[in-house]
Amino acid sequence: MSEQFQMTRRSMLAGAAIAGALTPLVGAASAQAEEAVAKIAPVDIASLPRVKVDLVKPPFVHAHTQKAEGGPKVVEFTLTIEEKKIVVDDQGTEVQAMTFDGSVPGPMMVVHQDDYVELTLINPETNTLQHNIDFHSATGALGGGALTVVNPGESTVLRFKATKAGVFVYHCAPPGMVPWHVTSGMNGAIMVLPREGLTDGQGKSLTYDKVYYVGEQDFYVPRDAQGNYKKYESAGDAYADTLEVMRTLTPTHIVFNGAVGALTGDNALKAAVGEKVLIVHSQANRDTRPHLIGGHGDYVWATGKFRNPPDRDQETWFIPGGTAGAAFYTFEQPGIYAYVNHNLIEAFELGAAAHFTVTGDWNDDLMTSVRAPSGT
Numbered sequence: 275m276s277e278q279f280q281m282t283r284r285s286m287l288a289g290a291a292i293a294g295a296l297t298p299l300v301g302a303a304s305a306q307a308e309e310a311v312a313k314i315a316p317v318d319i320a321s322l323p324r325v326k327v328d329l330v331k332p333p334f335v336h337a338h339t340q341k342a343e344g345g346p347k348v349v350e351f352t353l354t355i356e357e358k359k360i361v362v363d364d365q366g367t368e369v370q371a372m373t374f375d376g377s378v379p380g381p382m383m384v385v386h387q388d389d390y391v392e393l394t395l396i397n398p399e400t401n402t403l404q405h406n407i408d409f410h411s412a413t414g415a416l417g418g419g420a421l422t423v424v425n426p427g428e429s430t431v432l433r434f435k436a437t438k439a440g441v442f443v444y445h446c447a448p449p450g451m452v453p454w455h456v457t458s459g460m461n462g463a464i465m466v467l468p469r470e471g472l473t474d475g476q477g478k479s480l481t482y483d484k485v486y487y488v489g490e491q492d493f494y495v496p497r498d499a500q501g502n503y504k505k506y507e508s509a510g511d512a513y514a515d516t517l518e519v520m521r522t523l524t525p526t527h528i529v530f531n532g533a534v535g536a537l538t539g540d541n542a543l544k545a546a547v548g549e550k551v552l553i554v555h556s557q558a559n560r561d562t563r564p565h566l567i568g569g570h571g572d573y574v575w576a577t578g579k580f581r582n583p584p585d586r587d588q589e590t591w592f593i594p595g596g597t598a599g600a601a602f603y604t605f606e607q608p609g610i611y612a613y614v615n616h617n618l619i620e621a622f623e624l625g626a627a628a629h630f631t632v633t634g635d636w637n638d639d640l641m642t643s644v645r646a647p648s649g650t
């Protein structure tokens with residue numbers, strides 16, 4: 275390992291072990307951030323109603339209304355950062371993960387356009403690293419990253435106005451350490467619904483019966499000389515070797531919701547024939563191409579922004595890295611559907627696959643077996 279990659283806990287906390295590309299930006303943004311803190315918000319925040327939301331673990335999403343009731347609110351969320359060991363496949367391969375609230379991806383938040391998001395971010399003393407949060411839905415100060423840098427034992431409160439409607443990624447972005455934290459699991463999504471709810475772009479309202487959140491994650495697990503995955507005591511211990519694998523741009527695992535099989539079998543997503551399901555899919559680091567085998571995306575916002583009319587009747591949709599997308603589908607047949615990244619090597623060999631188990635009556639008109647497979 276080259277000396278450049280050696281790091282101590284102290285240097286990691288300072289974010290100075292590696293001159294990350296963002297470091298000069300962070301310096302400049304800090305001055306702006308101080309100014310932002312000093313300024314008084316133009317809206318009388320104290321007069322707005324407040325709602326406190328308890329977040330739930332993906333693929334589930336906290337209860338919310340699709341159409342906004344009343345005027346803008348301040349919506350309060352809390353995220354606790356947890357550095358923890360996770361197992362990412364059925365071979366017992368371990369990752370020293372960094373998480374928001376203990377899950378990969380972090381929980382999905384839902385607000386309406388022009389609401390204020392007020393996040394309490396907690397970095398408990400039991401952690402070892404510095405973290406922060408960059409909301410792609412926020413405006414200014416590196417998406418909040420420059421205002422939220424917290425060392426172990428610290429917490430912070432950030433408020434931003436959700437001015438853009440859509441689904442957006444959030445992720446950790448500490449100075450000099452951004453890709454390592456993101457590919458260690460520290461990312462999630464927020465959905466900012468139009469106040470009138472979703473529409474097809476032509477005046478028709480689109481109301482979903484269920485929403486699921488799928489967070490796709492690439493992991494870069496180092497191997498030993500025999501090709502076996504290595505285990506480490508902490509994220510810091512794994513850092514140098516992990517960075518070497520990251521620099522190959524070749525993930526060892528690409529998974530949905532933190533592990534191979536996290537959304538298959540008993541953990542399959544559930545739906546019924548006739549149910550309208552919104553699938554929110556994020557990938558904070560790499561491009562992906564979701565596909566529902568045996569179904570479609572009736573309405574798809576591939577780059578996730580609801581002021582654009584959705585694409586209709588899609589077979590596969592493309593989500594660029596650093597983006598969340600949304601697909602709306604009404605299931606029409608029962609059975610088990612695989613929902614995959616249609617780079618099929620990434621799906622079948624590396625893990626990027628989920629299942630939907632759909633109940634209901636089969637429609638022979640849509641499909642029937644005219645003659646079952648048999649010898650001639």
Ligand SMILES: [Cu+2]
Binds near residue numbers: 372404406447448460
């Ligand atoms: Cu972090």
